[in-house]
Amino acid sequence: MRWGWQAIRLWTVLVYGFMFLPVAVVVLLSFNASQFGAFPMTGFSLRWFVELAQNDAIMRAFRTSIVLGLLTAAISTTLGVLASLALVRYRVPGANAISTLLIAPILVPEVVLAVALLLFLNFLGLHKSFALLLFGHVIFTLPFVILVVQARLIAIRRDVEEAAMSLGASPVQAFFQITLPLMLPAVLAGALFAFTISFDDITGTLFWKPGGVETVPTQIFAMLRNSISPEINALGTVMIVMTVGLPLLGAAIARHLARKSGT
């Protein structure tokens, strides 16, 4: 029995190693002083990060990604909160069907969704644009927001809202004074999900982006076609920090808020 457990431990280490070593290598090599992104390392340097900051194409892609991510987060969160409120707090005919439809983009393979939206817009005679790209990102980040916010909203008792209204708050005042503060951790978590997913996305973005617009992932993809520059390692490291760091930060904020509100 003992060697069995040892074997499982070893296997676990191997699996995690297989998953995370490549990431570790990218991060490590981004600090390599050498021209070539390969071992052995010749010394510690931040020059690839500096070059990254001086590369216009990359900085443009960065700005695009951040603007796209922020807009996606703002729109998705607003729509998601409103949809959750409608589905949880009001009797909507066909609420289950609507809920399933809104969640569906998670279940459909992204490529299919990407092609479908493109064909649909072609059919309507619309051209690719930044707005279309944003639209696409909203569609597949919305389910995450709805799932998180809905779960929270169900846990907020209806009687606290009723109490607020009985004391003189109008329904809108009761929402901003009571419901929104109580669901804020979930709203923030949903917004963070939306931002990170949008920031990370490549499949849909490749289909939907208009010519000349690059996001960070599509920029990396384009650069990889030419050569493996050490700059890419640096860019990868920045991406990792953002996409791992932001949710961790968000979780910490949400925990803090939840502790404050005692729920």
Next chain:
Amino acid sequence: MSSVVLDNIVKRFGSFTAVHPTSLEIPEGTFLTLLGPSGCGKTTNLRMIAGLLDPTEGEILIGGRRVNDVPIHKRNLGIVFQNYALFPHKSVADNVAFGLKYRDVPKSEIAGRVQAALDLVQLPDVGGRYPRELSGGQQQRIALARAIVIEPDVLLLDEPLSALDANLREDMRVELKRIQDKIGVTTVFVTHDQSEALAMSDRIVVMSAGRVEQVGTPEEVYNRPASEFVANFLGASNILESRCTDTGRDAVQLDVPVFGAVPVPVDKAPEVRPGPAKLVLRAEKLLLLAEDAEAPGMVTAPAVVETVDYQGQTVRYFIRAGDRQLQAINMIDGHPFAKGTQVTAAFRPRDCAGLPGA
């Protein structure tokens, strides 16, 4: 303070009728209890008065004004909910002050009124704390303070004691009544607990299946139940099929199997007419005596003890008299009767009530 009038209100949910036509008048300053089992429509009535539900038919008047179309936040009501419904993200003081913000109360006055409300519920020092730091009983007191600080026209209490422990519940019951007496606000209290209803109310409305069964003072509904349902819901009663043989000026003669003739006072059997009738005999009014004991002025019958349910101060017996099983709750004098003992079951006719038979 205002009176509340329900004028033929009806509430339907789809094809289900939760409240059948109901009319009630609640005079200013009254403590009125809606009492009944779950699903009897008592909470639906309360929520219609509150404005959380719209009546399907009928009118609701508060202080003489029709409020059917007035939304909840403009009705000036204080509501206390079963699960307190305090705002978890606001301090106790902010919870209590919440309603004052919507009432043009000058900022300088708010703190004073909040403190006065906290004093009234005997929790003067918790203003800076958060609801989660308080016990259930304390949270319910804060919920009460929050509801009364706005000087509501009507105070609505939706099973406010049922989430509390048994001991605490009795303390809160006394406390709640004390506060209501002090501020004199018209109060509608919803409960399924008969002892709460009997202890606190000026008037009790007993409800069953969306209908009002009886309205009266606690003494009236307890001693003169208007229906079999009321007799059984308020305490344990024995309902004995009988025949009315004569209705006199003072007493109604009921012929009860095994026990014989029982002259029930007319005011306790106002509806009984000659023919089939029912005798309502409360379990605590049915006395068990030794087999050969004398019981002057009482109606008696021989019986056998079948089950003994010992409860310390009292004991509950199930006895068999003839072919009927009866329930008797007696104080213990010495030792309780053992199972199988031959006893004399006795009661006074004036402790009974009569209902018309089916």
